[in-house]
Amino acid sequence: MTKTVDNKEQEAATLASFIEIYCRENHKTPSLCAECADLLYYAKKRLDACPYDPKPKCKNCQTHCYAPANRVKIKAVMKFSGMFMVRRGRLDWLFKYFLSGKK
Numbered sequence: 001m002t003k004t005v006d007n008k009e010q011e012a013a014t015l016a017s018f019i020e021i022y023c024r025e026n027h028k029t030p031s032l033c034a035e036c037a038d039l040l041y042y043a044k045k046r047l048d049a050c051p052y053d054p055k056p057k058c059k060n061c062q063t064h065c066y067a068p069a070n071r072v073k074i075k076a077v078m079k080f081s082g083m084f085m086v087r088r089g090r091l092d093w094l095f096k097y098f099l100s101g102k103k
Ligand code: SF4
Pocket: 046, 047, 050, 051, 052, 055, 056, 057, 058, 059, 061, 062, 063, 064, 065, 066
């Protein structure tokens, strides 16, 4: 398996975790709600189609391939879940997120 594939799989797993936390804490549904499931599906599709190798962090990307509405949503998810993990002392997850991929 190439490093790019490893990084994409790690980023997909991180995205899923962040969206799950956001949904659980904000939408209070027993499992991922339809809106968050759609966002995760969309984000994974963008990740699969990313033209960069090595891939930069999406927040540092000049292309910004997300549709504006989904970009706003994913930013809110990353901010909320990032702060949630800081409050829970889950710095290991944040290091994984911020240190994976090219800055
Ligand atoms: S925003 Fe940029 S780095 Fe992120 S998936 Fe789209 S093209 Fe790739």
